[in-house]
Amino acid sequence: xxxLLRLIVIGFVVLTIIYIALxxxxxxxxxxxxxxxxxxxxxxVDRDIFVQRGLKRYDGSICRKLILGVYIVPVGLVILTVYLxxxx
Numbered sequence: 001x002x003x004l005l006r007l008i009v010i011g012f013v014v015l016t017i018i019y020i021a022l023x024x025x026x027x028x029x030x031x032x033x034x035x036x037x038x039x040x041x042x043x044x045v046d047r048d049i050f051v052q053r054g055l056k057r058y059d060g061s062i063c064r065k066l067i068l069g070v071y072i073v074p075v076g077l078v079i080l081t082v083y084l085x086x087x088x
Contacts (some may be wrong), residue, residue, distance in 0.1 A: 011074070019070045026067060030058050 034054040038047050058064060 011078075015071055015074060019067065022067050022070060023064075026063070027055065027058070031055065 031051060034051045035047070037054075038050045
């Protein structure tokens with residue numbers, strides 16, 4: 001039982017670090033794309049306002065929510081492994 005608790009705690013910490021790193025990376029890539037889009041476009045608004053609006057739209061997008069798969073996929077694989085090991 002102690003081993004399971006240790007697996008859960010360490011797994012949660014590792015997955016949280018991966019989630020944070022992936023979120024920061026994804027947001028930084030999106031910001032770079034917005035800067036490039038602003039430079040290539042007609043420049044109707046200030047660059048900072050354009051990027052801020054784009055990041056606000058990104059925060060509500062499905063791409064941002066897909067990063068939560070960092071938690072779902074590994075937990076699902078562990079559950080599947082335990083099931084297949086014990087019940088087959």
